[in-house]
Amino acid sequence: MTADASIPALESDIAIPDDVKDNVFITNISKLLDPVYNWSRRNSVWPMVFGLACCAIEMICTASSRYDLARFGMEVFRATPRQSDLMIVSGTVTKKMVPTIIRLYNQMPEPRYVLSMGACANGGGPFKEGYNVVDGIDKFLPVDVYVPGCPPTPQALIHGLISLQEKIDQQSLATVPWYRKNGIGTEIVPIPVLGPDLVDIRQLDLIRAEAKKVTEAEAA
Amino acid sequence: MSETEMVMEAGDAPVVYASPPEEALADLKERFPDIRDDDRPDYSGVIVEADQLLAVAMALREELGFNYLSSVTGVDLIKDNKLEVVYHVYSIEKGGGPVVLKVQIDRDNPVVPSLTPYWPGADFQEREIWDLFGIKFDGHPDLRRILMWEEFQGFPMRKDWREAFYEEDNKPFGSRWPGGDVIRAEELNRYGKNVTYPDGWIPTGEEYEVETDMYGEVAVQRDETPGLKTDKVTVNMGPQHPSTHGVFRMVVTLDGETIVALKPVMGYLHRNHEKIGERNTFIQNIPYTDRLDYLSSMSNNHGYVLAVEKLLDIEPPERAEWIRILMVELTRIVNHAWALGFLLNDIGALQTPMLYLYIERELILDFFEAAAGSRMMCNYMRFGGLAFDLPERVREQPTMAYLNELVYERLPTAMAEFERLITGNEIAKARMQGVGYLSAEDAIAYSAAGPLLRASGVAYDVRRAQPYSYYDQLDFNVAVRYNGDIYDRYLVRVDEIYESIKIIKQVLPHLEATEGQPIMTGKPQYAVRVNGGEVYSRVENPKGELGYYVTAQRRASNPDRYHIRAPSFINLTAMEKMSIGHKVADLVAILGSIDIVLGEVDR
Numbered sequence: 091m092t093a094d095a096s097i098p099a100l101e102s103d104i105a106i107p108d109d110v111k112d113n114v115f116i117t118n119i120s121k122l123l124d125p126v127y128n129w130s131r132r133n134s135v136w137p138m139v140f141g142l143a144c145c146a147i148e149m150i151c152t153a154s155s156r157y158d159l160a161r162f163g164m165e166v167f168r169a170t171p172r173q174s175d176l177m178i179v180s181g182t183v184t185k186k187m188v189p190t191i192i193r194l195y196n197q198m199p200e201p202r203y204v205l206s207m208g209a210c211a212n213g214g215g216p217f218k219e220g221y222n223v224v225d226g227i228d229k230f231l232p233v234d235v236y237v238p239g240c241p242p243t244p245q246a247l248i249h250g251l252i253s254l255q256e257k258i259d260q261q262s263l264a265t266v267p268w269y270r271k272n273g274i275g276t277e278i279v280p281i282p283v284l285g286p287d288l289v290d291i292r293q294l295d296l297i298r299a300e301a302k303k304v305t306e307a308e309a310a
Numbered sequence: 311m312s313e314t315e316m317v318m319e320a321g322d323a324p325v326v327y328a329s330p331p332e333e334a335l336a337d338l339k340e341r342f343p344d345i346r347d348d349d350r351p352d353y354s355g356v357i358v359e360a361d362q363l364l365a366v367a368m369a370l371r372e373e374l375g376f377n378y379l380s381s382v383t384g385v386d387l388i389k390d391n392k393l394e395v396v397y398h399v400y401s402i403e404k405g406g407g408p409v410v411l412k413v414q415i416d417r418d419n420p421v422v423p424s425l426t427p428y429w430p431g432a433d434f435q436e437r438e439i440w441d442l443f444g445i446k447f448d449g450h451p452d453l454r455r456i457l458m459w460e461e462f463q464g465f466p467m468r469k470d471w472r473e474a475f476y477e478e479d480n481k482p483f484g485s486r487w488p489g490g491d492v493i494r495a496e497e498l499n500r501y502g503k504n505v506t507y508p509d510g511w512i513p514t515g516e517e518y519e520v521e522t523d524m525y526g527e528v529a530v531q532r533d534e535t536p537g538l539k540t541d542k543v544t545v546n547m548g549p550q551h552p553s554t555h556g557v558f559r560m561v562v563t564l565d566g567e568t569i570v571a572l573k574p575v576m577g578y579l580h581r582n583h584e585k586i587g588e589r590n591t592f593i594q595n596i597p598y599t600d601r602l603d604y605l606s607s608m609s610n611n612h613g614y615v616l617a618v619e620k621l622l623d624i625e626p627p628e629r630a631e632w633i634r635i636l637m638v639e640l641t642r643i644v645n646h647a648w649a650l651g652f653l654l655n656d657i658g659a660l661q662t663p664m665l666y667l668y669i670e671r672e673l674i675l676d677f678f679e680a681a682a683g684s685r686m687m688c689n690y691m692r693f694g695g696l697a698f699d700l701p702e703r704v705r706e707q708p709t710m711a712y713l714n715e716l717v718y719e720r721l722p723t724a725m726a727e728f729e730r731l732i733t734g735n736e737i738a739k740a741r742m743q744g745v746g747y748l749s750a751e752d753a754i755a756y757s758a759a760g761p762l763l764r765a766s767g768v769a770y771d772v773r774r775a776q777p778y779s780y781y782d783q784l785d786f787n788v789a790v791r792y793n794g795d796i797y798d799r800y801l802v803r804v805d806e807i808y809e810s811i812k813i814i815k816q817v818l819p820h821l822e823a824t825e826g827q828p829i830m831t832g833k834p835q836y837a838v839r840v841n842g843g844e845v846y847s848r849v850e851n852p853k854g855e856l857g858y859y860v861t862a863q864r865r866a867s868n869p870d871r872y873h874i875r876a877p878s879f880i881n882l883t884a885m886e887k888m889s890i891g892h893k894v895a896d897l898v899a900i901l902g903s904i905d906i907v908l909g910e911v912d913r
């Protein structure tokens with residue numbers, strides 16, 4: 091774990107009375123707190139009950155007795171996004187479904203993580219070319235861990251979850267986006283809408299520009 | 311037809327029905343001189359004029375006994391500038407093959423009379439055809455899109471409709487073959503993702519209303535009847551709901567706690583299986599069929615290879631047939647274990663029964679993994695045989711010993727324990743008995759299939775009615791129950807597990823006897839070329855009748871039309887009928903008793 095250079099050294103902020111100066115030992119506070127904070131967070135990642143397709147079946151198997159996610163403190167699947175820390179995108183993301191997924195993501199309180207499970211969620215998978223398929227959830231959401239496979243075996247999913255724990259271990263209170271003073275934490279992702287095709291409203295300008303090009307070409 | 315004749319009692323020898331559709335067709339032609347044979351080479355059935363369809367269909371149902379409208383398929387005959395609707399109608403009582411009716415209409419103004427008012431089982435299928443092919447069904451009570459959303463542009467299953475990542479009509483694509491290069495479709499797309507908009511389309515902001523519309527149905531309605539005024543409330547369940555078995559949505563109108571109307575909303579997992587399937591080569595579709603009903607991949611494989619084998623005119627060797635039956639019956643056990651576990655989960659027996667059954671399920675999945683290389687998506691069957699022979703060992707044990715232990719010891723013990731816990735359980739009975747009733751007539755009219763149909767007292771099982779593979783040589787009973795409620799559907803599934811065990815016990819000696827024999831007819835091929843024509847092949851999947859309708863041209867390596875009659879999808883048609891009048895808490899139980907898998911509902 092490395093201390094962030096952007097954090098002001100505490101000694102300079104705090105006036106320490108002379109008589110206690112030799113008795114207190116002040117160090118970078120994040121070094122002290124981060125391990126405690128990360129330890130408790132990594133061992134209580136609560137996933138959301140959220141199955142999309144075939145991969146969800148393997149996710150359920152992972153949670154059941156043979157593979158036993160409880161060993162990692164992750165057996166508490168919550169049926170509501172408001173109580174979950176982790177969204178396991180387990181399966182094919184379709185255009186019709188993606189507004190709902192984004193809405194669920196926005197409803198999760200921070201800290202929140204996204205694990206993309208299986209070929210479909212990673213990049214469209216076998217159904218990538220389909221007209222109702224989104225070619226990867228990372229087109230819309232920030233993904234923390236990708237688990238390959240079609241479907242990933244329970245072992246693979248557990249490996250992905252352990253990777254997530256390792257990622258959590260690397261985080262520091264001082265740098266995680268959700269405790270920054272200036273800024274509103276991780277971004278709220280705008281919910282895409284269903285028009286003639288899926289519309290990512292972050293791309294509205296691009297869509298308008300393309301439409302203009304076509305109309306101009308027709309006029310010419 | 312009396313009830314006793316319809317029902318096969320336990321202990322009956324296997325019955326093979328005669329094949330009656332020819333007689334019915336001859337009779338039909340006499341009554342309606344205008345209908346003509348479909349004379350394309352290797353096509354079957356008759357072509358009916360659109361304005362005669364209703365009369366023909368009704369004569370078929372009322373007078374000739376063909377009362378089960380199994381499948382309605384749309385086809386785009388772009389070369390003739392026509393669209394076609396194909397109906398496969400069976401007779402529950404007589405068994406045997408289908409009478410196939412076809413209606414061909416002009417591509418520019420496609421209108422066909424709807425059969426839904428007479429055969430409610432056609433409801434969702436006609437909506438699907440409207441959605442994907444743009445064929446209007448005159449007289450359909452609720453002709454909306456079903457898989458895509460209303461604002462979607464175009465009718466995607468038409469041959470001239472192209473998706474955003476379109477490359478070529480058929481695989482293998484020139485970009486991948488023979489050089490093996492990879493292009494990333496995103497990089498060629500203006501928006502960097504799988505989207506395309508009509509030329510010159512400018513977003514106006516109106517489309518943002520879609521979300522509001524989606525939830526607009528969540529509304530309060532005033533009761534119009536005189537007397538005490540009560541409000542009806544419309545509740546939205548899904549697509550993200552812990553008990554909808556996937557991304558399925560129901561819009562339920564409640565009077566107090568009682569359900570007065572229910573509309574299933576689907577398409578949240580519509581992954582364009584059929585469109586992709588028509589681009590694929592024949593063999594490329596096998597792994598896709600795994601992902602239809604992803605709990606029973608082996609039996610999906612089976613239906614598909616049977617269909618293409620008919621087009622190829624080949625048959626698998628004996629050992630392959632026995633292994634197929636072994637796999638398919640194990641799949642049935644796996645599927646029913648899952649379905650029962652989830653049904654009990656839905657009625658409040660949270661987790662425990664489910665976890666009990668998973669232990670055995672995992673044993674079978676280990677066997678699948680040893681045989682096919684994958685637990686769930688087995689991709690195991692091939693045209694004319696199998697991808698691999700049985701493995702030598704499973705979990706350090708010789709395969710035959712493993713299987714013997716499984717079917718003679720593990721499964722019967724586990725089922726006995728499960729039954730001891732649940733079948734006579736007061737709470738389970740109280741939640742399941744008398745709930746979600748579906749009468750035999752309704753089950754047939756709604757084209758219900760599988761355990762849903764058989765729990766309503768209709769002894770119809772494709773393995774018996776139109777035997778395929780070696781099922782005519784096996785001794786098993788068709789599980790039938792008569793009350794048509796959730797409890798009977800539960801019992802039918804339990805019975806079927808026992809029957810599957812019985813079948814596997816008969817198969818095992820054959821496996822030993824055929825040890826070392828070939829598992830493929832001819833040598834394995836990647837690029838098969840078929841004889842062409844049309845084929846409809848159906849198998850009794852754990853969830854019901856799974857049918858594949860495949861057409862292809864002579865010497866083609868890709869199908870022209872590839873349609874799946876998905877039992878979960880069609881079984882949902884009866885959902886509203888079963889739910890009305892029950893409490894909202896029973897809804898999840900009723901849904902659980904149908905046993906749907908969204909991969910197959912939405913395809």
Ligand code: SF4
Nearest residue numbers: 144181208209210240
């Ligand atoms: S990655 Fe494979 S198993 Fe997972 S949802 Fe996609 S198709 Fe199904």
